[in-house]
Amino acid sequence: MTTSTEAVLEFEDTALTYRTASGTIEALVGVTAAVPKGRFVSVIGPSGCGKSTLLDIAGGLLAPTSGSARLNGEEIRGPRRTTAMVFQEAALLPWRTVRDNIAFGLEAAGVPKKRRRDRADSLINLVGLDGFGDKHPGDLSGGMRQRVAIARALAVDPEILLMDEPFGALDQQTRMMMGTELTKIWERIRCSVLFVTHDIPEAIALSDEVWVMSQRPARIKERVVIDIPRPRGADLPLDPRFQELNGVIWKLLRDEANRQLVGSAD
Amino acid sequence: MSATLRARRSRPPRAGWQVPATQAALVVGFFALWEAGAASGLLDPLTWSRPSVIVTELADLIGTPETVNDLAATLTTLAAGFLIGASVGVGIGIAVARLRRVQAVVSTYLVALQSVPLLVFYPVLLTIFGLNRGPTVIVVAAVTMVPVALNTTAGLGAIPRGLQRLATSLMLSRSAAYRKVFLPAAIPLIFPGLRVGFLAALVTTIGMEFIVASAGLGYRVGQSYHTFAVDRMYANIVVVCVLAILVNLVLTRIERSLRRDVTT
Numbered sequence: 001m002t003t004s005t006e007a008v009l010e011f012e013d014t015a016l017t018y019r020t021a022s023g024t025i026e027a028l029v030g031v032t033a034a035v036p037k038g039r040f041v042s043v044i045g046p047s048g049c050g051k052s053t054l055l056d057i058a059g060g061l062l063a064p065t066s067g068s069a070r071l072n073g074e075e076i077r078g079p080r081r082t083t084a085m086v087f088q089e090a091a092l093l094p095w096r097t098v099r100d101n102i103a104f105g106l107e108a109a110g111v112p113k114k115r116r117r118d119r120a121d122s123l124i125n126l127v128g129l130d131g132f133g134d135k136h137p138g139d140l141s142g143g144m145r146q147r148v149a150i151a152r153a154l155a156v157d158p159e160i161l162l163m164d165e166p167f168g169a170l171d172q173q174t175r176m177m178m179g180t181e182l183t184k185i186w187e188r189i190r191c192s193v194l195f196v197t198h199d200i201p202e203a204i205a206l207s208d209e210v211w212v213m214s215q216r217p218a219r220i221k222e223r224v225v226i227d228i229p230r231p232r233g234a235d236l237p238l239d240p241r242f243q244e245l246n247g248v249i250w251k252l253l254r255d256e257a258n259r260q261l262v263g264s265a266d
Numbered sequence: 267m268s269a270t271l272r273a274r275r276s277r278p279p280r281a282g283w284q285v286p287a288t289q290a291a292l293v294v295g296f297f298a299l300w301e302a303g304a305a306s307g308l309l310d311p312l313t314w315s316r317p318s319v320i321v322t323e324l325a326d327l328i329g330t331p332e333t334v335n336d337l338a339a340t341l342t343t344l345a346a347g348f349l350i351g352a353s354v355g356v357g358i359g360i361a362v363a364r365l366r367r368v369q370a371v372v373s374t375y376l377v378a379l380q381s382v383p384l385l386v387f388y389p390v391l392l393t394i395f396g397l398n399r400g401p402t403v404i405v406v407a408a409v410t411m412v413p414v415a416l417n418t419t420a421g422l423g424a425i426p427r428g429l430q431r432l433a434t435s436l437m438l439s440r441s442a443a444y445r446k447v448f449l450p451a452a453i454p455l456i457f458p459g460l461r462v463g464f465l466a467a468l469v470t471t472i473g474m475e476f477i478v479a480s481a482g483l484g485y486r487v488g489q490s491y492h493t494f495a496v497d498r499m500y501a502n503i504v505v506v507c508v509l510a511i512l513v514n515l516v517l518t519r520i521e522r523s524l525r526r527d528v529t530t
């Protein structure tokens with residue numbers, strides 16, 4: 001992690017307040033940070049602090065109440081085809097085959113049939129689903145479905161990939177395997193990623209940088225650079241630096257949890 | 267609605283040969299008893315006719331211009347009413363699902379409408395449209411529309427949030443979102459609505475033909491009754507039953523193949 005490269009996604013004093021019938025909820029207050037081009041950045045923070053909100057702003061699904069969010073220097077004003085999202089629920093179309101699900105983003109973008117088929121086939125290979133192209137999502141396990149969702153997102157060759165706890169619904173075993181798998185895939189393609197997670201080891205293993213958020217109303221409490229060289233092997237959890245960083249992030253999150261306990265005791 | 271949902275979850279276990287064999291035996295036994303009863307004079311032939319006679323009558327009936335004409339009349343009324351009702355129903359269902367605020371008001375009317383025998387409005391329609399196929403088609407369309415609209419609204423209301431976000435993040439146009447994501451995702455609920463609608467359409471078509479038609483299977487059953495042509499009446503009843511069973515079978519097939527594609 002040497003010098004700062006060009007930023008793909010920038011938040012500048014980004015704030016968002018939800019207005020509901022029962023009042024207002026300040027989710028984010030003054031988030032300032034940037035995802036450098038070609039880097040993998042994770043966001044970790046207490047439950048309900050506003051991680052998904054931040055991601056939705058990046059994806060153009062929500063507009064900040066104040067401050068700005070920019071993609072490649074341009075203000076984000078709504079969803080765009082070059083921003084791909086992966087959610088906790090794989091959100092696949094069960095009536096389509098794996099191949100046609102992967103091609104769906106390209107289809108929405110008007111890519112001709114032949115080209116999107118070829119692209120889908122190469123992604124099937126990338127995410128390790130060879131031989132499953134003609135199956136339907138109903139025939140797949142949870143982990144495999146999430147691979148399809150990742151392939152669909154990558155198929156459009158996005159400027160940035162936004163992932164909101166994509167492995168959150170998987171069992172621990174599958175989750176770890178998917179983490180390793182995603183690291184491998186990412187090390188091959190090196191796209192810019194903003195990845196939301198609850199899981200500290202997962203964040204460290206995948207990322208170049210981890211943003212630790214404070215409790216709500218959230219800001220970025222600390223940016224932790226993960227200076228573990230790549231490619232990272234399966235024995236990563238045994239690496240002393242890994243354990244050290246794990247401790248650092250754990251303490252940051254614990255302090256937030258304590259603050260919340262004290263706050264609610266008032 | 268919840269009954270259809272529950273029924274869909276639990277598929278009955280695959281039956282062996284015993285079940286169909288028992289069913290066939292029961293049918294054969296029923297007709298044998300009927301035939302025996304009629305032959306022995308226990309059953310009045312003027313009320314009950316007789317299976318063997320009905321079969322002969324049926325054989326005479328099939329292929330005659332009159333029957334072809336009746337069948338065509340019934341099927342066109344049914345098809346026109348059903349298709350109009352189903353399209354309008356899906357349209358209303360979409361509109362109601364989209365307009366959250368209107369939803370509470372309109373769905374109450376739809377539910378209420380579901381319990382009204384719309385058939386009773388036929389005299390009003392007769393005075394408006396005159397004595398032709400129009401009123402029948404309208405009533406058939408109305409009875410189809412109600413369950414289709416209700417189920418479409420329910421199906422669209424149950425679209426997973428993930429699919430909604432997908433449609434938004436891929437910037438699908440409204441019509442593409444409905445064509446490619448929302449309506450297919452709602453099919454497991456829309457289809458039972460179409461089925462209920464179809465059965466209502468069939469009953470209403472035949473019923474309306476009793477009352478206002480000059481052709482059609484319902485009309486022919488009624489007319490045979492009024493002219494004491496009991497055997498012909500039964501033969502036509504058989505045609506109605508066979509038609510209903512066949513169409514229902516086709517619907518089941520379609521539904522099964524759709525469901526295989528649609529459910530996760």
Ligand SMILES: Nc1ncnc2c1ncn2[C@@H]1O[C@H](COP(=O)(O)OP(=O)(O)OP(=O)(O)O)[C@@H](O)[C@H]1O
Binds near residue numbers: 018048049051
């Ligand atoms: N549409 C909404 N309307 C009102 N409040 C909302 C809305 N969406 C989220 N919130 C609130 O804003 C806060 C932040 O929500 P958000 O989903 O961004 O948190 P999160 O960090 O992703 O949570 P989790 O860890 O549970 O995924 C929460 O308190 C939540 O209740």
Ligand SMILES: [Mg+2]
Binds near residue numbers: 051052164
């Ligand atoms: Mg969240």
